[in-house]
Amino acid sequence: MTEESSDFKFNYFFGLVNLVAVFLIVWFLWYIFMNPNTVMKLYTPMYGFSLIVVFLSGIILMAKVLKWPAWYNRLFQKDKPITKGILLTIIAFLLMIGLNYIVFWGFIGKFGIAYFSPDSIVASGGIGAEPFVARENASTAIVYFFTAFLWMALFWDLGFGRWPWQNDTYGVQAWSKLFAILFFVVLFYILLFHSHVCYLFYPAQDKAAVTPWWEELAGTGSAFFSLGLILCTLVWIVFSDLLWEGKPWNRYEVDGESTFGKGFVVFFSTLTFGIILIFILLMIFNYVWMEPFVGGQYTDGPDWRYIHAGEIAGFFILAAFIWKNYFNNFPNLDSLWLRALIRSIIAVVLGLLIYWFYYSPLATFFLAKVEGFAQPGDTPLVWALLFLSIILVQSEFFDGWPLKRKK
Template sequence: MSEIVANQAERKNINVFFGLINLAVAFVVVSGLWFVFLHPNGVMALYTPMYGFSLLVAFVASIVLISKVTDFYPFAGPSLGTVSWGLVRTIAAVVIMLFLVYGFFWGFIGRFGITYFSPYSIIAAGGVGAEIFNARENASTAIVYLLTAFLWVALTWSAGFGQWPWVGVQRGPAALARIGIVGLLSTIAYVVLFHPHVCYLFFPAQTMAGVEPWWSKWAMTSSAYYNLGLLLSILMWVIVSDVLWEGYPWRIVDRKGQGNLWRGLFTLIGTFVLGILSFMALLAAMNIFWLEPFEGGQYTDAPYFRYLHAGEISTFVALAAFIVKTYFGNLVNGPNIWVRAALRTVAAAIGGTLFYLFYYSSLSTFLLGKVPGIAQPEDTPLVWTLLFLSVVLIQADFFAGWPLIRKEK
């Protein structure tokens, strides 16, 4: 009952009209950032698309690292106000993003460990396609894959395992421990789900470094977009259950609300099942519109595009879920968790549909300078979605919802 009262109190602090204004402002901010950093005719034109994609995944991963993995350690305390802490955390996320891409991947791992994580190491190694644009796109693809695995593991751990098994441990050691376990599990997930594909991006294929993509026989493609789309579909349910369903049904096995082994396994298996079901449903819907894909097909007939597109649609819904929570106080806050969870999910699905229609409209083509049409190899809506998501997450997590939510002192 106390959780219901808390949700209703937060709901009263968010006026739907001001939520719409905030959403409009956020859209303007995202459009401005897109023009400066990503627009093909903008200032920096980083949307190539994989290079800009890797930077944005790294930025979202940095936000999640600070807010979910380390629980804001050491970026929290009474010494600074909400806005001041928000600015400090945002700057920290930018610094971590730059370090991850240019320091950790390009400068360290790609130089001393795995060649394909650095475009300069790829060029130095020589071979077919060893020039800066292709090399940077290939390195960026590997970074996108690894950090997507990190986001999946980090958010699943936060929603399920929570503080377990470090309940009662000081924040610093607990944060370092979570970084270690999330990093280890992310690496394992990447090696199995994505590494084989990256090894086959080069000619000749790096057969001694990675096995032949094990999913190619039934997926009709060697592309790891198969795993990327599935992982994003699963991640959507992790987000929806955490922000819209208030942790249910996973928290049924967690009386203290701190996370435990059983809740973590329940969350992992439950979201995996839901992700597979929605992934298959989206693929079936595409078959209705575009007929069956076939190996070697191009554009909408390509199997790899269908898998990626399922993940793109799921990410639109995930973005809408965060907006429903952050800007509209989750809309429905009645006494029955199952009713309000269902209605919120419907709202997120509608929001995701609206984002989909916008992105593939002529207005989006004009504003974003993107390639018109669906299934263009030079375009993926994940980049725009992640940019929008980063703005929402910064306001929600780093600024504690300010100025929509003002904490009473």
């Protein structure tokens, strides 16, 4: 049995009810903030996409990097999950506002890299400097940066854990891990995304960035190639963390702590599996929609094929979190490998059901989206990551309340 199942009373029917409640909360938030026919209309789509990715990154930063929920429990009364949850959710929201509007729009974009700020892009003039287009391009860059952050943060938590600061104080561990992660985030952002952002403008900023190195390999210079690859890699990081209970990577631990060897193996193994997954998905797309070609529109575009692979990976990731949090990682058998295999199959099937829902008339009703694949301005990842954010708020900030209650 898992530790979770031994510490908490779990009711599967209540888990299903809780999932329905979370779905309704997500629908309400989507209706208010993202629905193009209602109040805020943030789903443009990249502007809303950037805000959701930054919000999710703030949650991951607090829960997986800085470990604030655990730190809060040590300092304060840990049997009051509602107070803790509300406080940490407010902090995550303020982090989203601060990072997006102050750090990137107001500081980095103003004093450093212009394409992170809509105002700086507009001030530079030229083609593509219209306010709406400028905001979309700046939001695209922010999405890419925080995608790299999510990858590195979740990988580091699984691979390196507290290494090499496991014998230091909480403060040293938290902030050292943060700065180490940020170093690699900047590095991978430059290598995987920066070139594409510079080529969003006309003329291309070829003195600031080289032609995307993956253009010949992928058949497109779009960073959707990198985005899809990272999300396919994250599938394996999330599956092995949530569904496989850290296996098989914990064999590289020493005295229960991660090592450099473990981190090295986790990074390259999950990256390899990510490459295999995206290759399989691309082959399936070729079977359904035929071969893509340069200049192809909608489903015929190579760039869309890569982002669609990432979108499917996003549904798999969402399914894994749903199964872990609302169905207690069923089944909890004695054989780890058997239960891990069954959970993984269930997560894939559930992810495909979510995929079906998103592209069905039901999503047209709930999300006010246009039916069909590759619709302009439609990015399923926004809804999937909003859903994932609410799940993480409940599980990490509210300690699973009201679903999980101590015996």
